[in-house]
Amino acid sequence: MKKITYIFSGFSVEEHFGKEVSRVFQKDLKDCKNIIFIPGGMGKNSKTDKYVNTDVEWFREIGIDIENVDIFDVNMNEETLEEKINNADIIFLMGGDTIRQFEFISKLNISEKIKEFQGAVIGVSAGAINLGKISICSKDIDDGVENTKIYYGIGRIDYTFEPHFEINNGELLKSELFPASNKFKIYGITNNTALKVSNEKEIDIIKGDLYIINNSEVNIIK
Structure with a gap:
């Protein structure tokens, strides 16, 4: 399998992966058996287990027969982590606390392994x-993010993404995203958007809208 990355804001409880994403997954991931989940925090808990079980069931619904499931935990040793990554077909970075997830990945020292992983990363x-390559965790008081944070991410893809993007959220654009966009481009993905990125730079829009925010302007990518 070539190096592929899939980008989402999230999935629909009603539609599961949805028709468009399911078709792509069935083509690209049909032979995948081993999956690793990286939680949106510092490790496993009952909430993580619930989402993992749901996602694995959705893969099986569309004919991707996942056999081995691992959830990375902060207590795993380096040898175990390396072995599991080497045997994986899919690495799945979950939603949750963005900064804590990055700290978790850094603590496990697996950023480079995710970056260079020759398989599918979701x-x-x-x-x-x-x-x-550059990550932005934008201000969201309701989600516990009091200030926008900009930092060097894993760098598997050569883009900066803003999930859950709303074109009508003028306050976020004006106060947070426009100033940052004068330094680097930001790609806004709506809640319905699904992207496939091949070889770090080639973006295919599976479904939904993709916006580019650059030099304090926002435009939709056709």
Whole structure:
């Protein structure tokens, strides 16, 4: 399998992966058996287990027969981590606390392994943010993010993503995203957007809208 990355804001409880994403997954991931989940925080808990079980069931619904499931934990040793990554077909970076997830990945010392992984990597919300070369975790008081944070991410893809993007959220654009966009381009993905990135730079829009925020302007990518 070639190096592929999938980017999402999230999935629909009603539609599961949805028709468009399911078709792509069935083509690209049909032979995948081993998956690693990286939680949106510092490790496993009952909430993580619930989401993992749901995602694995959705893969099986569309004919991707996942056999081995691992959830990375902060207590795993380096040898175990390396062995599991080497045997994996898919690495799935879950949604959750963006900064804590990145700290978790850094503590496990697996950023470079995710970056160079020759297989499929799925990034959802927090995971999508952390896969970028430059990552931005924008201010969201309701989600506990009091100030926008900009940092060097994993660098698997050569883009900076803003999940859950709303074109009508003028306050976020004006106060947070426009100033940052004068330094680097930001790609806004709506809650319905699904992207496939091949070889770090080639973006295919599976579904939904993709916006580019650059030099204090926002435009939709056709």
